[in-house]
Amino acid sequence: MTIASTSPDTILHEVFGYSAFRGAQAEIVEHVIGGGDALVLMPTGGGKSLCYQVPAIARHRGGSGVALVVSPLIALMHDQVGALEEAGVHASFLNSSLTPDEAQRIEREMMGGRLIMLYVAPERLTTPRFLAQLDSLHERGLLSLFAIDEAHCVSQWGHDFREDYLQLNVLHERYPGVPRVALTATADDLTRADIIQRLQLEDARIFISSFDRPNIRYAVVEKTEPRQQLLRFIQDEHEGDAGIVYCQSRKKVDETAQWLNDSGISALPYHAGLDANVRKRHQDRFLREEGIVMVATIAFGMGIDKPDVRFVGHLDLPKNIEAYYQETGRAGRDGQPADAWMAYGLADVVNQRRMIDESPANEEFKRNQRGKLDALLTLAEAHDCRRVRLLAYFGEASERCAAYQNACDNCQNPPATWDATEAARKALSCIYRFHQHGGQRYGAGHLIDVLRGKVTEKVEQRNHQSLSTFGIGADVSEAQWRVVLRQLIALGYLQSEGEYNTLELTGTAREVLRGEVQMLLREPSEAAKRTRGTRTGGKASSSRSRDKAPPLPLDDQGLERFAALKAWRAEVASEHNLPAYVVFHDATLAEMAQAQPDSMDALAQISGVGAKKLEAYGREILRVLGM
Numbered sequence: 001m002t003i004a005s006t007s008p009d010t011i012l013h014e015v016f017g018y019s020a021f022r023g024a025q026a027e028i029v030e031h032v033i034g035g036g037d038a039l040v041l042m043p044t045g046g047g048k049s050l051c052y053q054v055p056a057i058a059r060h061r062g063g064s065g066v067a068l069v070v071s072p073l074i075a076l077m078h079d080q081v082g083a084l085e086e087a088g089v090h091a092s093f094l095n096s097s098l099t100p101d102e103a104q105r106i107e108r109e110m111m112g113g114r115l116i117m118l119y120v121a122p123e124r125l126t127t128p129r130f131l132a133q134l135d136s137l138h139e140r141g142l143l144s145l146f147a148i149d150e151a152h153c154v155s156q157w158g159h160d161f162r163e164d165y166l167q168l169n170v171l172h173e174r175y176p177g178v179p180r181v182a183l184t185a186t187a188d189d190l191t192r193a194d195i196i197q198r199l200q201l202e203d204a205r206i207f208i209s210s211f212d213r214p215n216i217r218y219a220v221v222e223k224t225e226p227r228q229q230l231l232r233f234i235q236d237e238h239e240g241d242a243g244i245v246y247c248q249s250r251k252k253v254d255e256t257a258q259w260l261n262d263s264g265i266s267a268l269p270y271h272a273g274l275d276a277n278v279r280k281r282h283q284d285r286f287l288r289e290e291g292i293v294m295v296a297t298i299a300f301g302m303g304i305d306k307p308d309v310r311f312v313g314h315l316d317l318p319k320n321i322e323a324y325y326q327e328t329g330r331a332g333r334d335g336q337p338a339d340a341w342m343a344y345g346l347a348d349v350v351n352q353r354r355m356i357d358e359s360p361a362n363e364e365f366k367r368n369q370r371g372k373l374d375a376l377l378t379l380a381e382a383h384d385c386r387r388v389r390l391l392a393y394f395g396e397a398s399e400r401c402a403a404y405q406n407a408c409d410n411c412q413n414p415p416a417t418w419d420a421t422e423a424a425r426k427a428l429s430c431i432y433r434f435h436q437h438g439g440q441r442y443g444a445g446h447l448i449d450v451l452r453g454k455v456t457e458k459v460e461q462r463n464h465q466s467l468s469t470f471g472i473g474a475d476v477s478e479a480q481w482r483v484v485l486r487q488l489i490a491l492g493y494l495q496s497e498g499e500y501n502t503l504e505l506t507g508t509a510r511e512v513l514r515g516e517v518q519m520l521l522r523e524p525s526e527a528a529k530r531t532r533g534t535r536t537g538g539k540a541s542s543s544r545s546r547d548k549a550p551p552l553p554l555d556d557q558g559l560e561r562f563a564a565l566k567a568w569r570a571e572v573a574s575e576h577n578l579p580a581y582v583v584f585h586d587a588t589l590a591e592m593a594q595a596q597p598d599s600m601d602a603l604a605q606i607s608g609v610g611a612k613k614l615e616a617y618g619r620e621i622l623r624v625l626g627m
């Protein structure tokens with residue numbers, strides 16, 4: 001028998017079947033194998049897992065025993081471990097889903113130092129009983145490393161704070177010589193500083209990767225008829241694809257999922273109000289079946305590593321850019337083209353602002369939240385490259401993405417802009433006149449009527465035809481006015497309040513009134529102009545279950561081989577109770593269908609085919625390929 005190599009390149013090739021490390025992976029892996037601590041900031045889909053999995057394997061082979069992987073996601077441990085076992089890596093998890101017998105067996109594997117990786121939730125890791133077990137491992141030199149996944153959970157500034165993560169500082173105090181690698185896709189300065197301080201990573205090397213996800217196309221559309229817009233987007237560009245659609249409320253999740261189903265799209269709801277069993281069942285179906293659209297609140301998604309999610313849609317505005325980027329980042333982990341699509345309108349701005357205003361948090365926290373919301377609104381309103389703005393938010397300078405294959409909407413179709421400086425002044429002075437004329441406040445609808453000189457019942461009742469601002473904005477369309485008002489709220493010159501969303505000037509409105517603020521706005525899209533107020537009652541198309549396109553161009557025979565491989569994979573996956581992508585990614589199957597390897601050696605050259613999978617499935621695959 002050959003002695004297993006501890007070289008990272010060999011492990012990458014032999015265990016995972018990949019030919020080269022990506023970006024900073026090689027450096028990180030080297031550093032951690034050498035015993036160093038690391039903080040790894042990489043976008044979702046960047047390849048964080050290998051940054052601790054390869055070191056865990058190398059150190060285990062070097063005699064250092066078990067690596068502990070701390071993950072907040074109990075529900076996903078089964079599949080994560082399944083993926084490792086498929087690759088021939090002896091791994092396991094400990095969580096509340098196990099029977100006492102199973103748990104005991106795994107503990108024995110751990111205490112014997114035979115396990116390579118053990119996944120645990122932080123609350124279990126920090127129990128006195130578990131720490132005592134770790135002490136024993138440590139004394140015998142069998143504690144190889146700690147990987148702390150989703151490390152931003154330790155920070156109150158982040159959006160996924162978990163109390164249990166705070167206890168993890170015990171690891172450094174108790175096992176100072178054991179390397180720790182903390183990983184996250186959330187990178188703003190405040191959260192980063194928090195992670196370092198709370199996990200005592202002051203001496204860790206920090207690895208920051210580019211946050212660009214070149215295969216994701218970002219698009220923001222003006223919300224007119226959100227469901228119809230979503231349906232059209234899915235039907236036109238993603239029929240038969242797996243996707244995630246985020247909504248703010250549970251009710252909207254349920255309604256949207258139902259509505260998509262009625263329109264012939266397989267959709268499932270997911271939110272914290274559903275029974276845990278239902279949630280688990282829906283998550284499993286999303287992971288295991290093809291072409292399911294998950295309609296969810298933000299309760300869904302962390303740790304979901306399904307590689308072929310082809311789109312992420314937002315029917316409501318997320319809280320901030322970090323959340324938006326993390327949610328959209330769940331699309332296209334396999335590097336194949338994917339879409340981040342969001343519908344956004346005036347009501348979103350108003351809602352998000354109100355949620356912050358009405359939250360019980362302290363003023364400092366609210367100010368921070370408002371600042372973050374503003375940054376997101378600026379992104380939504382942008383008429384230049386969205387990618388440049390996203391990356392700039394994460395401190396990264398970049399060129400506009402027009403040259404990308406999957407350029408953002410604004411680069412693909414640069415929107416027309418118009419100078420709204422004068423219109424903005426008119427709107428604000430009209431609100432000022434309302435104030436002088438009876439001191440009442442009004443919402444956007446009435447304001448726009450007055451500006452456009454429309455004589456409505458309300459206008460007559462309030463005698464608003466007599467205002468000097470009546471009709472001064474007739475040249476600006478209603479759709480344009482909505483953009484102006486949205487922008488004024490987004491930029492903080494206007495405030496929307498109360499049950500009726502009445503508009504009020506803020507302290508900074510004066511700058512606009514004095515003409516000191518230049519406003520260049522995007523023209524509302526044709527759709528926004530057309531459909532506002534005139535529901536078109538779109539007809540739901542019937543379900544056409546179309547096969548998903550393979551990630552590589554294949555001829556007809558290639559497509560047949562691809563389909564045969566997928567059918568074979570589905571059987572294996574269901575036998576092993578694992579998602580299909582854990583067996584092989586689509587890209588790997590497509591490469592097989594294209595290259596038609598005719599021997600085990602040729603098959604081993606395909607990306608994603610490691611030694612264990614070759615041994616377990618090689619002959620079968622050659623048979624399916626007819627070789």
Ligand code: ADP
Nearest residue numbers: 018020021022044045046047048049050305307
């Ligand atoms: P993250 O945890 O950062 O979101 P993952 O670790 O899940 O990302 O990796 C994303 C995808 O990229 C996975 O499907 C993984 O198999 C693949 N991947 C990661 N590193 C490499 C590599 N060096 N070569 C080929 N594929 C890779």
Ligand code: ZN
Nearest residue numbers: 385401408411
């Ligand atoms: Zn762009």
